[in-house]
Amino acid sequence: MALPLYERAINGDDDGLVRLTPAGAGAATLIPDRAPAAGEQYRFHFDMTKCIGCRSCEVACNEQNGNPAEIHWRRIGEIEGGTYPDTLRHYLSMGCNHCLDADCVKGCPVDAYTKDPVTGIVLHSAEACIGCQYCVWNCPYSVPQFNAERGVVGKCDMCHGRLTDGLEPACVNACPEAAIAIEIVDRTAWRIDYSSADSPGMPAAGHTISTTRITLPEDAVQTLQRVDAGRIRPEHAHLSLVVMTALMQAVAGTLVCALLRQGAGRGLLTALLGVTGVALNISVLHLGRPAYAWRALKMWRRSWLSREVLLFGLFFAALSAATAMAWLGAGAQWLSWMAAALGVAGVMASACIYLVAARPAWNMVHTPLDFLLSAALLGSMVTPLWTRTDGAGAAAGAAAGLWLANQAVRLVRLSRSERFEERASAGLLNTSGLREALIASLALVAMAGALSLRGDWMAAAVVALGGVLLSRYLFFVSVVPLNMALTFVRGGGR
Numbered sequence: 001m002a003l004p005l006y007e008r009a010i011n012g013d014d015d016g017l018v019r020l021t022p023a024g025a026g027a028a029t030l031i032p033d034r035a036p037a038a039g040e041q042y043r044f045h046f047d048m049t050k051c052i053g054c055r056s057c058e059v060a061c062n063e064q065n066g067n068p069a070e071i072h073w074r075r076i077g078e079i080e081g082g083t084y085p086d087t088l089r090h091y092l093s094m095g096c097n098h099c100l101d102a103d104c105v106k107g108c109p110v111d112a113y114t115k116d117p118v119t120g121i122v123l124h125s126a127e128a129c130i131g132c133q134y135c136v137w138n139c140p141y142s143v144p145q146f147n148a149e150r151g152v153v154g155k156c157d158m159c160h161g162r163l164t165d166g167l168e169p170a171c172v173n174a175c176p177e178a179a180i181a182i183e184i185v186d187r188t189a190w191r192i193d194y195s196s197a198d199s200p201g202m203p204a205a206g207h208t209i210s211t212t213r214i215t216l217p218e219d220a221v222q223t224l225q226r227v228d229a230g231r232i233r234p235e236h237a238h239l240s241l242v243v244m245t246a247l248m249q250a251v252a253g254t255l256v257c258a259l260l261r262q263g264a265g266r267g268l269l270t271a272l273l274g275v276t277g278v279a280l281n282i283s284v285l286h287l288g289r290p291a292y293a294w295r296a297l298k299m300w301r302r303s304w305l306s307r308e309v310l311l312f313g314l315f316f317a318a319l320s321a322a323t324a325m326a327w328l329g330a331g332a333q334w335l336s337w338m339a340a341a342l343g344v345a346g347v348m349a350s351a352c353i354y355l356v357a358a359r360p361a362w363n364m365v366h367t368p369l370d371f372l373l374s375a376a377l378l379g380s381m382v383t384p385l386w387t388r389t390d391g392a393g394a395a396a397g398a399a400a401g402l403w404l405a406n407q408a409v410r411l412v413r414l415s416r417s418e419r420f421e422e423r424a425s426a427g428l429l430n431t432s433g434l435r436e437a438l439i440a441s442l443a444l445v446a447m448a449g450a451l452s453l454r455g456d457w458m459a460a461a462v463v464a465l466g467g468v469l470l471s472r473y474l475f476f477v478s479v480v481p482l483n484m485a486l487t488f489v490r491g492g493g494r
Contacts, residue, residue: 030168031182041120042158043185043211046093048199050179053078053091060174061095064159071145073156074171077485079201081223090217090224092201093180094484095156095171096143097210098122100187103358104135104144104155109296109306112153120187120211121160126152130295131288134305140203140358140482141210151288158182185211200224201485207357226485232424234434234477240285242472245350246378247279248312249371250465252343253379255319255336257395261387264336266326268386273323276316304352311346318342347371360417361425361479366410370475373403374468377445381452381461393453396460400449404442407471424480434478441470 036042053076061067061074077092098115102122105113112128113135115121124144129152135144136153144155159169163182167173172180190211197205199214201224217224251272258264264272284290297313300306322335351368380396414426429438444467451460 030172030178031163031166032184034184036119036184039188040184040186041098041211042163043098043120043183043213044095044158045181045183045213045215047179047181047215048090048092049215049217050177051091051093051175052177052179054176056174056176057093057171057180060170061156064162064170065154067147067154068149071147071154073143073145073154075484075486077201078227078487079224079485080227081225088217088223092199092485093171093175094141094143094202094212096122096158097141097197097205097208097212098158099208099210100191101209103138103140103208103356107134107138107303107305107356109134109299109303109309110292111299116160119158119160119163121158121163122155123157123160124153124155126150126154128295129153129289130292132286132296132305133288134303134353137354137481138356138358140207142358142481142483146288148288153288183213185213201226203358203482203484207482227488228486229420231486231488232428232480234428235479235481236476237473238286238476239473240282242469242476244279244283244286245371246374246465246468246472247275247282248343248350249347249375249468250378250382251276251279252315252340252347253375253377254382255340255343255379256375257379257383258387259333259336259340261383261392263333264322264326265386266323269319269323269326269336271386273316273319276312276319280312280316304349308346308349308353311342311349315339315342315346344372344375347375358482359479360419360421360482361414362475364410364413366406366413369406370403370410370471373399373406374472377403377448377464378461378468381448381457381464384452384455384457385461389455389457392457393455396452397449400445400452400464403445404449407442421480421482425478428478428480429474434474437470437474441467441474443467444470 055076057074058072058076062072065073067073074093074095078089079092080087080089082088098121102115105115105122109132110128110130112125114123116123131146131151131153133146133153136142136146144153146153162169169182172182191209194205194209196213197210199216255264255272258268284293287293296306296309298306300310318335318339322332322339325332325335348368351371354362354367357363377399380392380399384392411426414422417423428434444463448460448464448467451463
């Protein structure tokens with residue numbers, strides 16, 4: 001198939017800028033000749049019938065934005081179908097979909113995302129970003145990508161600067177087949193019918209109401225499937241979050257258990273305060289820009305991450321006050337109860353961070369149950385080291401049994417799910433390395449339960465913590481996010 005000739009088109013403003021468009025296509029077919037009116041916005045149009053998978057758009061995007069080779073703000077994916085010898089192969093090209101209900105905008109704890117009121121483009125501020133990566137988890141298309149060198153997330157902004165100067169975005173300009181163009185869409189009409197945004201190999205457009213219009217080949221919906229379905233890899237482990245969540249659950253659970261038994265003495269309060277300080281300091285290591293961690297408080301009205309930071313911060317303050325009063329002999333038990341309530345609320349806010357539709361294996365009732373039961377498990381194992389132990393063995397054994405039951409039911413549900421991503425998560429847990437870690441985590445918690453029944457509390461607490469840490473590690477690495485179809489060999493990105 002011969003590539004079309006190119007023609008040079010000088011910008012009408014005579015500013016010396018030169019752009020290349022496919023011969024005969026005309027610049028007007030690639031970008032609109034006017035700005036969006038009220039109730040309208042820009043969107044991408046991708047014509048799958050024209051795309052040849054040359055990756056010119058990927059390269060142009062990276063060059064325009066100065067991204068390293070492993071990051072792709074625009075990605076090429078492959079879908080195929082048919083039966084040999086009558087097979088089909090088509091390509092997807094996707095940047096940001098500039099959704100009408102963008103989850104990256106709603107979830108960001110520092111308000112780094114804004115939807116431009118004039119163009120409708122979802123813009124990201126690298127200056128405001130702290131690199132928490134919550135938007136990476138929230139987006140069903142995995143559009144935002146973390147740049148470890150810069151410590152911030154980045155994504156396609158439709159080459160906002162070029163577009164406002166009357167120039168095509170880099171991907172549009174580079175495509176030799178004019179498969180990518182910019183259009184204007186009426187937002188109200190698109191909310192009513194956005195079926196043209198759906199495509200094989202793409203998450204359902206209804207998650208966030210993607211605005212990208214896709215022209216499909218004939219019978220594509222019935223015949224085409226993603227080629228990378230068998231290429232599932234573990235996700236990032238986020239070890240600082242593994243440690244922080246487990247320790248904060250242990251502290252909150254221990255404080256509650258102690259107060260329910262006979263109260264928390266100054267020695268226990270001091271120990272819990274020290275562990276809390278360590279856990280909160282470890283948590284900032286997850287950020288690309290930890291010096292700006294305080295910004296995460298900004299969006300507490302809508303972001304669960306902001307609420308987690310706020311509640312754990314208040315928990316630390318209340319626990320500090322309770323500890324100080326205990327050492328002064330004032331015995332303000334109500335402060336300890338206030339701290340306990342804030343700690344449990346913080347654990348719940350922490351769980352809600354992971355209840356995102358874009359990561360189906362997280363978005364289950366088992367996630368908040370896991371966080372609460374981990375708090376109960378660890379608390380019931382640690383408390384007897386500081387308080388009376390009558391009846392503690394039965395309580396700790398029951399906590400271990402409930403924790404194991406929640407994990408077992410979750411595994412069964414994942415393996416039998418009709419959703420590809422949930423079955424894939426179960427499949428990852430059955431691969432070499434992760435399978436052994438899963439068995440070890442379950443065995444450790446079962447052993448902790450048995451040790452607690454014997455009254456060996458120090459060993460039970462250590463073993464239970466090891467089981468919870470292993471389980472939390474698996475929680476992060478085994479999740480399979482929603483994503484567009486990528487390529488089998490390269491994966492089309494990180």
